[in-house]
Amino acid sequence: MDRRNFLRKTLSFIISVGALGSLKEILNIIPAIAEVKNGELTKPVYGMGIQIDKCIGCGRCVEACKIENDVPQEPFFFRTWVEKYVIKKDGTVIVQNIANETGAETVPEKDILRSFFVPKLCNQCANPPCVQVCPVGATFSTEEGVVLVDEKRCIGCRYCIQACPYGARYLHPTKKTADKCTFCYHRIEKGLLPACVEVCPTQARIFGDLKSMASPLVRFKRMNKLHVLKPYLNTEPKVSYADLDGEVR
Amino acid sequence: MIPQMTDKLAELLKQVMGYIYPNEIEIHWSILIVVYPYLTGLVAGAFILASLVKVFNVKEVQPTYKLSLLTALAFLIVAPLPLLLHLGHPTRAYEIYLTPNLHSAMAMFGFVYAWYLMLVLLLEIWFVYRQELVLWSEQEKFPMKWIHKIITLFSKDVSQRAVDFDRKVVKAITIIGIPSAFLLHGYVGFIFGSVKANPWWSSVLMPIVFLFSAIVSGIALVILLYMIIIPFRGEKIDMSCLDKMASFLFYAVIVDFSLELLDFIHRLYESEESIKILTELVINKLFVSLFIIQVLLGMILPLGIMVLIKLFKFDQELRKLLYFVSVILIQLGIFSTRWNVVIGGQMFSKSFRGLTTYKMELMGIEGLITALVVLVLPFLILALLLKIFPPWGIKEPRLEKA
Numbered sequence: 001m002d003r004r005n006f007l008r009k010t011l012s013f014i015i016s017v018g019a020l021g022s023l024k025e026i027l028n029i030i031p032a033i034a035e036v037k038n039g040e041l042t043k044p045v046y047g048m049g050i051q052i053d054k055c056i057g058c059g060r061c062v063e064a065c066k067i068e069n070d071v072p073q074e075p076f077f078f079r080t081w082v083e084k085y086v087i088k089k090d091g092t093v094i095v096q097n098i099a100n101e102t103g104a105e106t107v108p109e110k111d112i113l114r115s116f117f118v119p120k121l122c123n124q125c126a127n128p129p130c131v132q133v134c135p136v137g138a139t140f141s142t143e144e145g146v147v148l149v150d151e152k153r154c155i156g157c158r159y160c161i162q163a164c165p166y167g168a169r170y171l172h173p174t175k176k177t178a179d180k181c182t183f184c185y186h187r188i189e190k191g192l193l194p195a196c197v198e199v200c201p202t203q204a205r206i207f208g209d210l211k212s213m214a215s216p217l218v219r220f221k222r223m224n225k226l227h228v229l230k231p232y233l234n235t236e237p238k239v240s241y242a243d244l245d246g247e248v249r
Numbered sequence: 250m251i252p253q254m255t256d257k258l259a260e261l262l263k264q265v266m267g268y269i270y271p272n273e274i275e276i277h278w279s280i281l282i283v284v285y286p287y288l289t290g291l292v293a294g295a296f297i298l299a300s301l302v303k304v305f306n307v308k309e310v311q312p313t314y315k316l317s318l319l320t321a322l323a324f325l326i327v328a329p330l331p332l333l334l335h336l337g338h339p340t341r342a343y344e345i346y347l348t349p350n351l352h353s354a355m356a357m358f359g360f361v362y363a364w365y366l367m368l369v370l371l372l373e374i375w376f377v378y379r380q381e382l383v384l385w386s387e388q389e390k391f392p393m394k395w396i397h398k399i400i401t402l403f404s405k406d407v408s409q410r411a412v413d414f415d416r417k418v419v420k421a422i423t424i425i426g427i428p429s430a431f432l433l434h435g436y437v438g439f440i441f442g443s444v445k446a447n448p449w450w451s452s453v454l455m456p457i458v459f460l461f462s463a464i465v466s467g468i469a470l471v472i473l474l475y476m477i478i479i480p481f482r483g484e485k486i487d488m489s490c491l492d493k494m495a496s497f498l499f500y501a502v503i504v505d506f507s508l509e510l511l512d513f514i515h516r517l518y519e520s521e522e523s524i525k526i527l528t529e530l531v532i533n534k535l536f537v538s539l540f541i542i543q544v545l546l547g548m549i550l551p552l553g554i555m556v557l558i559k560l561f562k563f564d565q566e567l568r569k570l571l572y573f574v575s576v577i578l579i580q581l582g583i584f585s586t587r588w589n590v591v592i593g594g595q596m597f598s599k600s601f602r603g604l605t606t607y608k609m610e611l612m613g614i615e616g617l618i619t620a621l622v623v624l625v626l627p628f629l630i631l632a633l634l635l636k637i638f639p640p641w642g643i644k645e646p647r648l649e650k651a
Contacts, residue, residue, distance in 0.1 A: 074255050076258045081270075136350060155341040162447065163446055164599075167273050168272070233445055
């Protein structure tokens with residue numbers, strides 16, 4: 001190779017590398033490619049949106065959750081539940097768990113000011129108090145932002161149950177370890193929806209990747225005014241509510 | 250599914266007032282978790298009383314110095330037991346040492362406990378008794394001879410130099426011991442005080458209130474033990490010692506009472522979102538245990554008695570009787586304080602809309618009988634410790650100087 005040839009080839013190499021590099025930069029404008037580049041598409045961050053006005057209180061989500069996740073059938077153990085709010089004209093608020101309405105007060109329709117249903121579940125907090133307090137690290141956040149319990153490690157001290165502001169945890173009566181909603185982790189890993197989302201007849205629950213612009217959850221977050229439960233506790237829930245009433249706690 | 254448990258919870262469900270989150274029916278931290286802070290409080294309090302002698306040179310309470318140390322040890326040995334019994338998986342408890350979550354206040358339990366037991370109490374007691382143990386083992390017969398010999402770790406040196414060294418070490422350990430005792434019980438308060446989800450617990454004052462109530466209960470316990478054990482041995486109660494201890498108790502109760510009152514007034518004045526449900530809680534669920542037992546019988550009455558003792562010159566016998574009544578009332582009050590914190594904090598819903606009930610079991614691993622056994626056990630251990638380490642100074646050739 002003579003000197004001229006060598007210089008020409010070196011120059012063209014530099015130019016083509018530069019061009020490819022800038023092409024990459026240009027392609028980065030497209031969000032999906034940028035996500036791939038940063039390795040973020042491989043690990044989604046899951047969240048849920050709940051459109052309160054769509055919930056009809058049928059309780060199918062609760063039932064599906066109990067079957068899917070072997071949650072004890074008794075009305076003291078729930079990974080998800082639905083609350084019925086009745087706000088009377090005199091301002092009193094009556095709340096009930098729809099799975100357990102024994103002894104519930106029936107309010108005559110003329111006395112009702114407004115009424116609605118609120119599905120509840122673990123908020124999969126980004127800043128979870130339960131994970132903070134677990135003495136042995138048995139409860140943890142996955143890279144996808146799902147808070148899970150390692151039942152082989154949990155010692156059953158129940159500090160996490162005390163620390164959860166949302167009452168989302170219970171002690172499994174036979175396993176004697178803490179139990180809670182996992183967003184049906186075994187399903188979402190395979191690309192399926194959580195059981196409660198799958199069975200909801202009105203699509204009041206929207207599940208998806210908080211980072212992907214293509215996810216229905218991001219669309220939900222774009223189209224609604226949102227609120228989370230107990231924001232003052234700085235737990236940063238990943239479950240957000242549309243049309244949330246101020247009476248809901 | 251355990252049908253018995255279902256029945257119990259179904260029964261509780263009927264007694265729920267207002268609305269609670271469905272998972273909140275069961276009270277998760279039971280009577281055993283009431284006993285735990287009560288026991289650690291006694292440890293910290295007894296140790297702080299002992300340290301008055303060594304660090305602050307309060308000579309009057311010297312007769313109870315060793316008794317306080319042994320009491321602290323006896324209660325500290327039992328302290329983790331209620332926690333262990335309470336765990337869903339007690340066999341996994343060691344994980345708290347193997348894979349501790351450093352962000353968890355509770356994970357520090359193992360380390361604080363080990364530090365306090367090994368480095369403070371055991372070491373201090375060993376150095377305090379070393380000289381006597383050596384001398385005893387020389388005079389005694391089998392088996393006590395060998396027990397004492399083994400405990401001395403076969404050291405024999407009772408020269409003035411060695412004894413002076415012991416004394417120096419004891420002082421150093423006590424100086425480290427005071428912040429450690431503060432840490433031990435302050436940390437128990439922090440476990441509750443740092444739960445932001447629970448407005449009944451979440452308070453920056455919690456560790457400090459725990460600490461002072463610990464000092465109160467610890468001093469009261471040592472007074473009680475002193476007043477029972479000494480007459481049993483046919484000896485005379487040292488009134489200046491008793492008066493001095495009662496005096497410290499009096500000041501500790503005043504500080505404790507003021508702190509709790511401050512906490513109460515602060516909550517009432519701030520009147521946050523939770524105030525309505527907490528008011529309901531206090532009126533419906535804690536009226537007897539909070540107002541009657543904790544405040545009236547456990548604080549105001551003993552305070553009143555002690556003020557009377559300070560104002561009027563009662564004779565010895567009446568003073569003894571009044572002290573005796575006061576310290577029993579104080580124990581009752583402090584136990585009630587623990588109850589109100591632990592059980593009270595779980596009887597209202599975090600939805601702030603309702604109250605649940607605690608139905609204590611009689612039998613069962615988290616029942617009343619277990620709790621009573623756990624409460625009696627430290628006294629049995631103390632009796633054994635008093636046999637092995639007699640604190641009376643008999644057979645003691647050289648009296649220890651304060």
